[in-house]
Amino acid sequence: METPVYPAHNYLSNGHGLKSWLLTKDHKRIAILYLISISAFFFLGGLFAVGIRLELTTPQGDLFQPDTYNKFFTLHGVIMVFFFLIPSVPAVLGNFLIPPMIGAKDLAFPRINLLSWYIYVIGGIFTLFAIVAGGVDTGWTFYTPYSSASSSTNVAATALGVFIAGFSSILTGLNFIVTIHRMRAPGLHWFKLPLFVWAHYATSLIQVLGTPVVAITIVMVFAERAFGFGIFDPQRGGDPVLFQHLFWFYSHPAVYIMILPALGVISEIVSTFSRKRIFGYSFVAFSSLAIAVFGFIVWAHHMFVAGITVYAAMVFSFLSFSVAIPSAVKVFNWSATLHRGSLSFEAPMLYVYGFFGLFLIGGLTGLFLATLGTDIHLHDTYFVVAHFHYIMVGGAIMGYLGGIHFWWPKMIGRMYSEFWSRISAILVFVGFNLTFFPQFVLGYMGMPRRYHMYPDEFQVLNVLSSGGAAVLGLGYLLPVIYLVYSIKYGEVAGNNPWGASGLEWRTQSPPLTENFLEVPTDIPEAYEYTPKVIREAKLV
């Protein structure tokens, strides 16, 4: 095993100073810009979560004013959903990795890529302005008529922020679709693509098809609020439930925008750390597309108690189960991949193992909510809160963190502390379960969500949850420290520290601005692990 050398020429050394970053068209640098900005939003959103958990340690609601609390959970939701989760994996990892994974020099539209980051930042500024100007208290779902006619907070500025950020998401999706169609290296046909790319393709479809619908819905809420137009307000003859249909037509698929790319990350890591082809490659690939498509026909399962007919509810319940199947297929295929593999357990794989546990629970608890008889009781309780945190935090963020740890050596060219990264993976897993598992129980006990005060009998579980949140917070803070530390002091990683098979590992770490000296032509099957791959990775 020889010591790798840090390459003198790479995308990080190609240009210095703020201008070289803010005007860059390099997808890798744009990914880093996104990484920095979404991390900032993640910790801001986390700060609001701290406020929520602190308040809920006592039943009386004595720490914050009710309005303050309502703003906390609204801003926590808005920031985490629109400014962290939706861009997280695609905008950072997808942006960085899709071109090298398909042997391209860049995304199809580098300028649009940079534009999407600026749009994201502008949307973020509007939302930050809304926070500074006093916050917003509608909940991240902006339900009418509360949002359009009743709330006296900064709904317009926040909605505008979300609207603008939506275009960033559309442009990213558009760029990925065109890139995956048109920029693949010669000989790299669809079934040789990494599953990460398939997952991003499916995600991009949702971004392109769903986001415009929520955008126009927000325009209508905005018009109703700003100009007194009547569209959703029953006082003016409108229908508030129509808003929910339009909102969830996007926002349910949006859940898959958050989780699908993370599922793609999991496929890459599972394969690499078991040095084995993904079991049932095409089933995993098509399950991503199936989730994307089914995701568009299940929206009304958010509305079983909101006045849809008995029969409509039954249809949507039935369809909702259809999304469960491709998700289950993925989990079974990953598990089967481990069978007769050559498994090792560095931090990325620990995150994947954590992901298995959390995504399983998150997915299975979805069944309680798709089932009509139980959803009536569980709807809008903490059970729902726990469920979607298991999917969107347990699933998506575990995948995101696993991916960051997996590709960090590729992005930065240096390794982070093995010891601390394992500690952090374990802390996140334990802290997460402590925080959110009690909320399932709280939900079945009947505690409604978005409650500032609550009856005394819910206190024990709430305190447990808040305690877990402290552990979880620590688990999220640690990586910031050791990852930042590694940028300067980490050991040089080399091209392929994990012995992975993807094209992105064939180039140097960090890559050149153009990714490859020469566009790869000898394209192997996806996840082809041979002794040659390991030898070339210089791990032996």
Added chain:
Amino acid sequence: MHGHDHAHHPALQHHFSTMSQQREAGVLGMWVFLLTEVLFFGGLFITYTLYRMWYYEAFAAASKSIEITPGLINTVVLIGSSLTMALSVRASQTNQRKATVNWLIATIILGSVFLGIKVYEYADKFEHHHVPGPSFQFASEHGAEGAAHEAAPAEGGHEVTMGPDQLQRTTQIFFSLYFVMTGLHALHMIVGIVILFIITWMAHKGRFDSEYHAPVEMTGLYWHFVDIVWIFLFPLLYLVERHN
């Protein structure tokens, strides 16, 4: 076609290997973008359809209060502009620089005429208090106060079975949608005209030839899309129950 003699074209961006790859990427990107636009307007059309089903009479009455002539003229103007746009694309493909520029300018003029007529129509709505909001008034100028028990004849003389309050509330929804829909369409027109100016300038500078004219083509696709949206908007907003 794909030989590397094309690779030296000055307009080839570094990350594409051939001009045709660059062009195909651009075209696909444009179509995906138009797809998002379809969905964007689609949300509005769904909302419109539902309310039209629920409040058909109000929609008919409100629609009849809209003067049809400017809308009709605008439809013709826009179709004409699509023609000039198509001609400019054709001209750019066949290396006719001057014709490209002229047709583009014609398109800009027609687009501006459309917007001008739209401004006139909006002003007219302001005058008639047909802009949703606190000052919105529909039909009540025909029914005196206290005559609430009489079925008020709607503007445009159409007989409606709704009471004035009901009509007031439901026609306001129509006009809300009218302004959101035509407003967003007009916004797309303005963006289109700005792009046309840029393209015209580029064409004037001789940036396009039979090898590289993707920007003109993309602008054309966009312009036709905006045109088609209007083709849907016109009957939906102006022609509800005009047949009798």
Added chain:
Amino acid sequence: MGGIPLFPEAASSFASEVDALYLFIVAVSAFFTVAVSAAVVFFAFRYRRKHPEEIGAHIEGSLPLELLWSVIPTIIAMVMFAWGAKLFYEMRRAPAESMQIYAVGKQWMWKFQHTGGQREINELHVPVGRPIKVLVTSEDVLHDLYFPSFRTKIDAIPGRYQTLWFEATKPGRYHIFCAEYCGTKHSGMIGTVIVMEPQQYQDWLAGGGSEGTMAERGAKLFNDLACNTCHLDSGQGRGPSLKDIIGKPVELAGGQTAVVDEAYLRESILNSQAKIVKGFTPLMPTFQGLVSEEGLAALIEHIKSLSPQAAASTPAPVPAAAPSTSTPAAPAQGARR
């Protein structure tokens, strides 16, 4: 979990079945969680990398396995769906002999009205062992009337009635929550439902309601609002007679028919022109904004009292989740114009 309770009190006729369905899904979930976790943990030990150059076996996949683990979950999911749908159907279909209560959500309180005239705020007294149907609406924004111990809830949507029913099985005091976020004091919009033995309930009824029954209050309103000047019992008035109309179909001006129920009456009072009875001119003004939600409920009760023989089985069983007002998915929509 020591002293932490895992279930709320099961105090309605369908609470135990909801719990049973819940436990069934818990069991299925636990099985899959344990099975998959055990498998991946076992693999972690069994197939741990032993030499740095070791690679995994080359396995493409297996169609039989893929089918197996697609089909079995599908079957299990269908069982859940069917059980859940059946239960839901029962939960949304109030028995015909239900006692009726009106609930109005308002920022930030629940107002209940009994047909006997009793009014309560954030408290609801009901007798044990009798199906109770609650017509729910809102005066301002969305709310959601939630009885965790009865395992049921429904959104309160301004401008329309939604229906929820339960039959309490255990006397006691249970929570009422607002489950749909509604602004500042959302978490303060809670109350207590007091389930009483029938005798106690009768005593409670006797203790209140000095302003007369809802129908009586409605009759007074009917006069005050001058409804009686047009709606003559003879049918000769400018408006249709309101006698004996509940549960019956009426022919509308457009040729459609509508069944007279609470939602229809509500719509006709507020937006009288929405559905015009055939043969009548649309003269009636809208009472939107002129009559409160409580007054509206009283008027409806008064009109229902004019249909004595229907009262035995009032009202015609409404498809419960869908009071035939506006839901975009409802087929009844078309009739609106």
